[in-house]
Amino acid sequence: MTNTKSEASVALSKQHVKQLYALTAPILITQLAQIGMATIDTIMSGHVGTEDLAAIAIGSSLWTPILLFVAGIMVAFTPQVAKLVGANQTDKVGDILGSAVMVGIAFGCLTGLLLYFFGPMLSYLLADPHSAMLMREYVEAVAWGLPAAGGFLALRFHAEALNQPGAVTRIMLAGLLLNIPANGLFVYGWLGVEPMGGAGCGYGTLLVFHFLFIAMLINCYKHRLPPHQRKLATFFTMKRESVISLIALGIPIGSAIFFEVSFFSVIALFLTPLGTEVVAGHQVAINMSSLTFMVPLSVGMAITVMVSQQLGREQADEAASISWLGMRVNISLAVLNASLIILLAPYIAQLYSSDPEVVKIGAALLVFAAIFQISDAIQIAAAGALRGYQDTIIVMIITFFSYWLCGIGLGYYLTFETAEPLGAKGFWIGIIVGLTFAAIMLSYRLHKVSKKALK
Template sequence: MTQKLPSRGRRSVTELRALIWLALPIIAAQMSHTLLGFVDTAMAGRVSAVDLAAVALGNSFWVPTLLFLTGVLMIITSKVAASNGAGRPEETGPLVRQAVWLGLCLGVLCAAALFSVESLLYWAGVQEELIPKSVDYIRAVALGFPAIGMYQALRGLSDGLSRTKPTMVIGFLGLALNVPANYVLVYGKLGFPAMGGVGCGVATTLVMWFMLGCMLIYLKRSKIYDACRLFERFEWPRWAVQRHLLGLGLPIGISLFSETSMFALIALLIGSLGAVVVASHQVALNLSSIVFMVPFSLGLAITVRVGHSLGMDGARAGLFAAKVGITVALLFAFLAASSFYLLDDLLPRLYTNDPEVLALSTALLFYAALYQFSDSVQVACAGALRGYQDTRIPMLLTLVAYWLIGLPSGYILGLTDLYGPARGPAGFWQGLIIGLSAAALFLSLRLAVIGGRRKRRFPQDRSHLVE
């Protein structure tokens, strides 16, 4: 029976403490992953503007693909959190064994897709001097995708059990490997040839396989996970389970991909405007991506808190956890926007000394500051809905927001004179703000609907999906 809940004030403090305690290691882990991109961008930028632009275009392909892969496997975190909240951790091992197979297969498919991007770059009209290095960089990163797919499945177990510190530690170990590997491969040290931006891709793949090995060793040696029975036996893929996981996880992956691929397509469209514009866009986007890891991590923590609360205390506790999480995300958005606005002259200098790139990057950071609010709200609401295991309708809502509202708005404002002179990259960033604001509105309304509905009648079926 659900225990009587404490007063609202005490509940808020308790939930806030649990959320922050859970989110801080996730934030640190995601920041370490994003700093991999920062290291790539910074080191490539010191080689040449062409190498920087090539890495920027490459990121526009493999980062959305990685987020798609990660999104599909996010459902594991929600499932594990619900089982753990209900007091049945032994159910999680069979689930994660199947998730590892899913991560491996999806990783191979994603790698194959990334190996086929060259013709798309030519079709998009990207400057020919950028294409060879971009393709080689993308293909180098693609070799790590099978590893990162399996890693994300295993991470779902640890995060879902509210044990997020291992992910943080492994993330920083990966970063510690990435920095010297980049230095050696990009600039040609210790007898290796100078690979420029392509060396960043090779280093990233090495880090992906290294992180998988670290996670396997930790889960195997730590007694904390014995109750999960992950290594109890070997299992081949069970197709009914794979279909079930895909049915819930694929909409999450599509949602994340629809957002990040909007950024990728904008980068392609901007690619026709020249290396300076592409490099400036990448600087502003990379800074935004670093900051985005905080609300994104909060969204992951909100998923765990909502799923755990639903499994332990029912629907009312789950909705309360969602509200606390969204409030925290909004507070962070205010801090992030203020930082971008006040430090717009300083931050781009971390990447380049080119005066043209610096000037345009500074202008674009103004728009990056504006969209922090809508971006934080939409990612927090999406995390709460994942905790409810509500994935299909949010996917449709984000597709509409990004592809039918945000991207067309950016194209019209950036490359046409329909609403005055074409605004170039600024117009595309204005379109991003419009699309993210639409997503925030749609997902907030969806959370109000699904939370209110389950507050009245929450389904108590917690049967494990691998049965």
């Protein structure tokens, strides 16, 4: 009997692993395509000059956490759709789709206005006047694209909740490819357009955001709306209860993501007094970290779905099993990422810049990026599982404390206040400590929550 149970447990575990990878794959491709746009901006601006790279580094550190905050809010649309799908009421999904699209556009407008009017004020952090000007032009252009990005995010999570992530992946990959000629048009002056340098990346991003929204709108209209709802008004009709529910569930998720991403972004702002080379080198390491971050993040999103499904079936034991399985998978992937970063650090840095000083700083900081891969993977897996248990507010609190109080505080002290300041390395030590603390606290919280669900 014991052997039979053991064999059944192993078979179930293998089934969960297959399901986890099947869910993760399309999400990962979509996430990589999304972050790949920022990578293209960084690489193309870096080959114009160090001043351009520094401007894009600061500009990206402003709008990226803002966009991910909106994305966090729109993630809450997924369980709303999934609930209707589970109840075999797919025809009613269109009734709440318009609310999500309008919430996405509304938050895109609000954050776009915030970025347009207040983002350029931070250009004073760049000592070089040319870099400051490029940064202002870059963020102002991106700001005009955020409403379209918000609408796209609503349509993206709608498709994924209907088990059609492939459509999102194809459109994101098309957007990624479009970003190269769009940037080249404005950055380098292709087709006779006056070259704008790094600031042109903002206009390239603006075009891509609108392409993503329009392409996703057409795809949804053709493939995911029943005949009686196949009209333009479906996408722009709001319902009060749906809007309130979406915002109430989405704000804690969006805030937690914002705290984590802005933690990395604010560090770039603190490093500006150390010079454009340091900021550019830091951006190299951060951008590479953002790419590797997409792997555990995608696993975490898949964990959320699988844990929610098991809890919906009232199988708390399998939900707990999947939570810890996901963590083990993330740790394995983190070890692989860390090994590759350490081995290839000098070559990775050379992809971003031809400035020897930037390459030197970037390669040194990439070693720190490799170190924090494991703790980052653990905390992402734990947070993903906890969202499956709908324990979102505690995740938000732990995230804020770990990154903003623990990580930023220690990093600032080591960078500027010690007898022998460590420079950029001080902040990267703070990053490692903050992520480690988050990994410990979120794992403990997951242990308590999963144990409570079992009882």
